[in-house]
Amino acid sequence: MGLSSSQARLLSLTSRVHDIEYRAQRTEAQKLQLANESDRVYETYLDALEKKKIVANLINQNGEYYETPLTARSVYTYKQLYEQYDLKTAGGKILIPDNLHNYYQNNDSLSGYLDALGISETKQVYKLKEKPNPLYEEKYNEWKSDLETYQLDYKNWQKESSSYPDKLAAWQAIEPQEENEKYWTTTTSTLGADFETAGGYCYGEAVNHNDTGCYQHVLQHIIDYTVGKGYNESTSDNNSSWYNGVNNKYETSISGQTIVVSTPNGGCHSTTNNQTFNKVSEQVSDETACIASDANDGYAIRVTNSSSNWDKLVSKYKTDGTLKSMKQWAIDLYYLCSNYSTMGKSAQDVAQTVTAFQSNLVSTLKEFDEPQYTSDHIRWETYVTEGGEKPVEPEEWTRLAPVLEDYVGDIPQTIDDGSGYIDCPTFTDKDYAQWYINLWAKMNGSDETPKIIETIEHDDETNNDIVLYSVEDIPKTETTYTTNPESGAVESDNYIVIPEDKLDDPDWIRNAVGEGFVLIQQWTSSENKFKDVSLGSCTRISEVPDTIDIKKAEAQYEADINRINRKDAQYDALLSAFETERNALKNEIDTLKTVAKDNVDRTFKLFS
Secondary structure (H helix, E strand, O other): OOHHHHHHHHHHHHHHHHHHHHHHHHHHHHHHHHHHHHHHHHHHHHHHHHHHHEEEEOOOOOOOEEEEEEOOOHOOOOOOEEEEEEEEOOOEEEEEEEHHHHHHHOEHHHHHHHHHHHEEEEEEEEEEEEOOOOHHHHHHHHHHHHHHHHHHHHHHHHHHHHHHHHHHHHHHHHHOOOOOHEEEEHHHHHHHHHHHHHHHHHHHHHHHOOOOOHHHHHHHOOOOOOOOOOOEEEOOEOHHHHHHOOOOEEEEEOOOEEEEOOOOOHOOOOOOOOOOHOOOOOOOOOOOEEEOOOOOOOOOOOOOOOOOOHHHHHOOOOOOOOOOOOOHHEEEEHHHHHHHHOOOOOOOHHHOHEEEEHHHHHHOOEOOOOHHHHHHHHHHHHOOOOOOOOOOOOOOOOOOOOOOHHHHOOOOOEEEEEEEEEEEEEEOOOOHHHHHHHHHHHHHHOEOOOEEEEEEEEEOOEEEEEEEEEOOOOOOOOOOOOEEEOOOEEEEEEEEEEOOOHOOOHHHHHHHHHHHOOEEEEEEEOOOOEEEEOOOOOOOEEEEHHHHHHHHHHHHHHHHHHHHHHHHHHHHHHHHHHHHHHHHHHHHHHHHHHHHHHHHHHHHHHHH
């Protein structure tokens, strides 16, 4: 059964609606792509606005600043930028033009490099040549020899003068002294035994028969029996006038108790005996030297203020804990001989001290060896000692240093020997030479640069001073070269050669610096080296917006946006037409569907 005309029409309209919707979807996709393209155009425009170029800031003949794109050639052209710069890779190697590389590679030292650059020159300076005058030299050498002798003598005099006080003190320090132990003897076979013998009978009675009177007689010869006191040297006998109750009155170790020593018994007073008593008394009178022994012989009793009077007198110690002098002990024992009974003691108790006292006395008695002392002193005075000779004080220095004029007088120092020109190496331009020296040092791997030395040479013909410049000649370091397989650039240990096509390309240096592959360094004379600088701190190099590229980008942006807008309007018109046609078709389809439904309803009712 065939379709009705209305059904065929409905199918046709539905097909057309699907086609319109497909075309509309495709147009929407194209419109979306156009929006993405608009974003890309805008981003390209923004990138162009941020685009910079590196320029050199120079001064023209009118004194006005102008900008010109920076190139590697301008960096390495002398004074084009007024200040000196170099280019360094991020890896630390300097970038160098090919011509400087050739000058460095083909010469073994700094001087050869400068000669190859044509910087070195030779100036001729006229000199009056003279030779030394032999007569002047003879007199000069004579003066020099005398001066050296004078200086040596003066130095020796200073040395002797400065050492004299020490030498004198050392010599004086070895003078024989009477108190030196070597001049005194303490053996019992000498003075101690003589004293006991001289005491004779009295000493024996005191020891053997407890005779306190004899004991006092022995002690009398100890207590101040010295010349001018108890002993009269002129008569070799006792001095009776001394014993007047005042001179011979002594303090005992008992507070407030005194004793008066009587005139010695004349029975023992032979001349020899008196001389022995005198010697003993003289030594005992030196209370600082003649001290009782601290040996524990029964009388080393430690006493205090509260001790008994007997203990205070019989002890070898004083209440302050120090040993008594032999003279003080003799005074105390003398007192005991007369007062022992008041202390509840016997004569035997007193007599028992005799042996201990004599033992202490013998150990402290010393006999002076006068002959030995005199001999040693004479030897010392005549410099014949172990310490050396007696020093002699240097006389006052009055000599004057020899004066050169007194020797040479009017004798000329030189005599004529012809004249002529001498060749003096120098540089044509000091600053120009320093500029290339700075770069050579970098190529040679050094951070610091040798500085140019300025000297003055006098021209005897024109009577003018000639300024000469020189620099220390430094050998080239051992260098190896390679070729980069990618760029073809020649590299050494310290530098990379800039390809010829990059020397005048401002875009290359802009991109290399912008990407951080290359750094700019500036020479500082104060530190004598190149230092890294930023574009913002350079006075002759700066980074500025690229106005030409910006204008091109603006024009391109306007053209692209206009084209995109036109296409966008076309897509909008198409979409609007598609929507209108689609709506018309949908209305017609809805109408046909309604008519068909009505026909179905009527047919159903007809047969129901």
